[in-house]
Amino acid sequence: MIRTALALTVLASPALADAPEVPRFLAETGGIAHSFTGEWEYMVGGGVAAFDCSDDGLPDLYFAGGAGAASLWRNTSAKGGALSFERGTSGAEVDAVTGAWPLDFDSDGKMDLAVLRQGENLLMRGLGDCRFERANEAWGFDGGTAWSTAFAATWEAGQPLPTLAVGNYIDPLEEAFPWGACTENWLHRPEGDRLAPPVALTPSFCALSMLFTDWNRSGVPALRISNDREYYKGGQEQLWHLQPGEPPRLYTEAEGWQRLRIWGMGIAGADLDLDGYPEYFLTSMADNKLQALKAPKAAPILPQYADVAFAKGAHAQRPYTGGDVRPSTAWHPQFADVNNDGRLDLFIAKGNVSEMPDFAQSDPNNLLLQNADGTFTESGERAGVASMLTARGAALPDLNGDGWLDLVVVNRNAGVEVWRNQGTGQPRHWIAIDPQQPAPNLHAVNGWVEVRANGVTQRHEITVGGGHGSGQAGPLHFGLMDAPEAEVRILWPDGTEGAWQTLAADRVWTLPRDGKASAAN
């Protein structure tokens, strides 16, 4: 009998060893009281910007309010302790906000905010101490009057200011026949020390997410746009060339682009299979996509992707708990290593659009932990984040600086939810990297951070954009499993490869372009 039991234990060990460790999330709002509210005009959007505006090393939070006012919450958490926030007076408490993304527009070392709205969009200049002022006029930014729902930014070669892409949704005045009434997306490029008048990215197909990303590692990011097929006619997903000094130009079928039509709601990109090229997760309704390049070794690489969501167990097409078996509605996707095992996991915010009876009303958020073989295991319920509220935007910052990524979710017509990640019970290591180069593009947007440990090289592209209404800025987090140190280097946006540096784990490191790394803690 004893021999039999031992044999079973031995047989079971490999499977147990391969199962991802599940982090325990504790619901803890830290005093935040905020909701994204509104009716039809706010059925999409509802984001959060997570970034450190108080220079204390911890991310603060700015929430879109929809019909209500946006709000900023200063992070007063003790390191490694319970979450705590205080409502701030930032100057950005405007109404009609659908989403917000942090970026250092003027490369002055203070984070600014791109605030998208149902109406005029705003660029808010960071003044320090979590205060902001309107900068549309100063920076030449035409905020328009549209229903804006997607944002991305990059620094084109040789430019002192970033190029901004703003995605716009339907014309809200089209009551009886809103379908086919997608308004134009805008591209704002620099002209001297200001932005030039925007260029329309036509055709526009009701964008809900945009991301500048170097999909083929050419050194020049392209603009990926995910569009909502509910409202466009003749539309599809899009990828735009953006060569410096040239007009934007769509990738065509002749270049290999393959038509895809989904209810595109959010984009997340990450190099999941460690081949050097990003995979992309696209959220939709009942039909999420995980796209992997079909032929990354081809020359030239064609923008042709295989949908591996089903094969990888990342399809997340219907609720996994709660008994509602109708199809899911997915919004903000984000890759992040929440259990510090060196493998990126995937969080997906879920929630019905608004009384759509063919889709799940009780639609839990997903937390898909990546297995050693590259597949995913749904762990939202075990981790404690399977909320049934109607989610939209989200962020996964380390709110209390303990090295475990926490979770913030914005819900429509319900309160914001915050969970503190209490870890897996295992003493896992991590490292966070903050690249810095001289202005412009202080934070090396569209450069890459590479971290070598445990025999593999993880790499994250530094991006501004994507998700659903939500953006995050700050040091990039890497799980290291048992490794007490890692080799780190930066691939700067101009293609320069930084030197490998060996850095101790469990710290936030600043990596200047021409100097030695320094630990912030």
Add this chain to the structure above:
Amino acid sequence: MLSRRLFTGLVLAGLVPVPGIAATEATDRDALTRDVLLTWNRLVLELVRHTATYSPPVAARAFACTGITAWEVLAGLDPDHRKSLAGQVNALTAPPAPTAPGIDPAAAMHGAMAFSVRHYFGNTGPTGQRAMRAMDSRLAERVAEGMAEDVVTRSLEHGRDVALHIIEWARSDGGEVVENMGFPRTWALGTQPGHWEPTSKIVQQQAPLLPDWPKNRPMAMPSADACGLSAPPEYSEAPASEFHVQAVEVYETVRNLTAEQKLIARFWSDDPMLSPTPPGHWIAILLEITQRDDLPADRLADALARLGIAVSDAFIACWQAKYQFDLVRPVTYIRRHIDPSFEPLLITPPFPEYPSGHSTQSGAAASVLTAIFGDNFAFDDVTHVDDGLPMRTFPSFHAAAEEAAISRLYGGIHFRAAIENGLSQGECVGEFVNRLVTFQ
């Protein structure tokens, strides 16, 4: 952006102002009645596109129900010249007659369509709900202009009564409730060689669409198998077999598609949630002809009823055969036995192959429209202009149906047998519909 034709339709209904041009005033109540019916049907085409349960068979049923409703409103107002479908369509009884004289046809039509559309599309999303409210409000205002309030009220109520009667009739046909977008929760695959297998990576579509649809009560056909089909070529993997030869034909066709063939495949693809669906495509053709030829309200209502019944019965007949023969799709067979890298041009629908639904319903539609408008009736098809697919012109309804059918071969979706036999099946369905008497 509104399409030119949609925009024109709205202008006719007085819904949108045109700068520099005075809104066209409907000169009589019949023209207004026609415009009310046109405008609601324009909205119905959008609601079909944007309501998740509206796969082609479900859409066809809704077109039939709203079409019958429209006809019965007008038939009741002129029983000397128009004959009710009660007693002709299966299980349909006579709708309420007007209880008093002085029913305005435009207001009655609006009352009927507003009630009817809200019922059949009650599960659409928030934008569709908003659009229905806006349409109801604007058209109600339009039909009331210059009319006595009591007449308007009485007429709206009569229209609602007729709509409710049709709704109650349809409740028992088997198609009223569509759960999980029509996909069963569990499904046991067939065991015979060449059985259907899932072709999609969407979880829902691991089971086929609407396997119980053949149990629905047909409208003009006496039974679901009244237009039965001979079996497709016997399944075989032998290179010389007819089945394999037809698979090779699909493979070679897709590999050597001309630009024109690609355009044809996409023009008739009519994917659910991306178009008004294949039956909606035929409704769109009818609406376009109505505007071009300035058809009176009763001819439009008659045609909508007949066309709706035809496509609805066609899907019942077609689905009966699909689940009887349970045949594998070309993409599955070709990848397994000819070329594992085969990619059809179009998305393969999630249900068995034989016969082609496009072919059956197009055959039925062509049969009915030819009976109404005559043979060699040329028309322009602008259904997908808004979607960037240019207008196509056809010399006859049959020519259009044949192109719709062969488009499925170009798309890599169907074998030839499903296309040719599907068209014949549709003709059979159409003959039952053509026996209905409406004008007398």
